Amino acid sequence: MMDKIIDCHMHFSAKGIFDKTAENIGLKCTLEEVKHQFEQNNIVLGIGMGVDKCEDNIYNNPQIIYHGEERFPSFLVQCLGINALAINRENLKDTLECFKAKLEENTTVGLKIYTGYQPYLATDRKYRYFYKLAQKYDVPVVFHMGDTANSMGKLKYSHPLILDEVAVDFPKVKFVIAHCGTPWIADAVEVVAKNKNVYMDLSGLMEGNFKAKKQIKEFKPYLDVFRTWFNYLHDYQKLMYGSDWPLVDMKEYIKVIQSIIPKKAYDDVFYYNALKVFDRLPEYLKKQEKNL
Numbered sequence: 039m040m041d042k043i044i045d046c047h048m049h050f051s052a053k054g055i056f057d058k059t060a061e062n063i064g065l066k067c068t069l070e071e072v073k074h075q076f077e078q079n080n081i082v083l084g085i086g087m088g089v090d091k092c093e094d095n096i097y098n099n100p101q102i103i104y105h106g107e108e109r110f111p112s113f114l115v116q117c118l119g120i121n122a123l124a125i126n127r128e129n130l131k132d133t134l135e136c137f138k139a140k141l142e143e144n145t146t147v148g149l150k151i152y153t154g155y156q157p158y159l160a161t162d163r164k165y166r167y168f169y170k171l172a173q174k175y176d177v178p179v180v181f182h183m184g185d186t187a188n189s190m191g192k193l194k195y196s197h198p199l200i201l202d203e204v205a206v207d208f209p210k211v212k213f214v215i216a217h218c219g220t221p222w223i224a225d226a227v228e229v230v231a232k233n234k235n236v237y238m239d240l241s242g243l244m245e246g247n248f249k250a251k252k253q254i255k256e257f258k259p260y261l262d263v264f265r266t267w268f269n270y271l272h273d274y275q276k277l278m279y280g281s282d283w284p285l286v287d288m289k290e291y292i293k294v295i296q297s298i299i300p301k302k303a304y305d306d307v308f309y310y311n312a313l314k315v316f317d318r319l320p321e322y323l324k325k326q327e328k329n330l
């Protein structure tokens with residue numbers, strides 16, 4: 039078993055939107071369950087992608103993790119979701135102010151953009167305001183990239199090649215391609231290989247209720263594609279573990295990811311790289327330790 043893990047990309051909402059997904063893997067989407075799963079798998083922290091409405095803001099931004107507790111659970115932090123569809127010329131200024139207020143909280147560690155689910159390219163003017171914000175607050179921007187979970191998504195927006203332009207235009211901001219841009223893995227890896235400021239998370243490469251051993255065998259040709267392109271990249275400092283929970287069982291997914299990463303890179307991919315990309319994590323973890 040791994041020493042300690044940071045899950046860079048997961049989901050949680052106390053509003054019930056992931057209940058059905060969690061049911062698929064035989065679990066409930068509750069904080070208690072997340073805590074239990076974390077303890078079972080030595081996961082010290084999860085970075086949740088905000089999808090819930092923020093009650094503080096009438097403009098439906100930023101999207102946050104609604105946890106339903108008085109205080110943010112110590113084992114979770116969040117990336118604020120940007121709902122670009124809700125942003126217009128009139129509310130832009132107020133919206134940015136709301137993001138700034140939330141960025142002041144130490145439980146905010148990044149921004150999340152839902153390209154593909156929202157019909158704007160990563161180069162869109164709307165997003166550029168947020169890249170400047172990310173630079174100011176020293177947080178990375180995570181993009182949904184690759185296949186979309188439903189057929190309403192529009193794929194041209196979630197192709198990872200577009201991030202090359204963003205990475206060049208904002209060299210001081212760190213960007214994360216979620217899901218390795220699957221199935222455009224070669225394109226995603228090339229953007230990561232070429233740009234110092236672009237990283238990749240390994241969440242969502244597969245989903246559902248599976249046993250790792252069987253899955254690794256059955257999907258060998260697919261998993262070989264990752265092995266091949268990671269070998270091309272030859273830089274395991276650029277990859278971070280993420281699960282996309284509750285889409286998969288944490289224990290089984292960890293094993294699948296271990297099968298596509300060389301053993302000597304485990305510590306970096308499963309833990310240390312996240313501390314470098316999400317600049318606020320080292321301090322947060324220090325505090326978390328003190329409170330225990």
Ligand SMILES: [Zn+2]
Nearest residue numbers: 047048087282
């Ligand atoms: Zn996700």
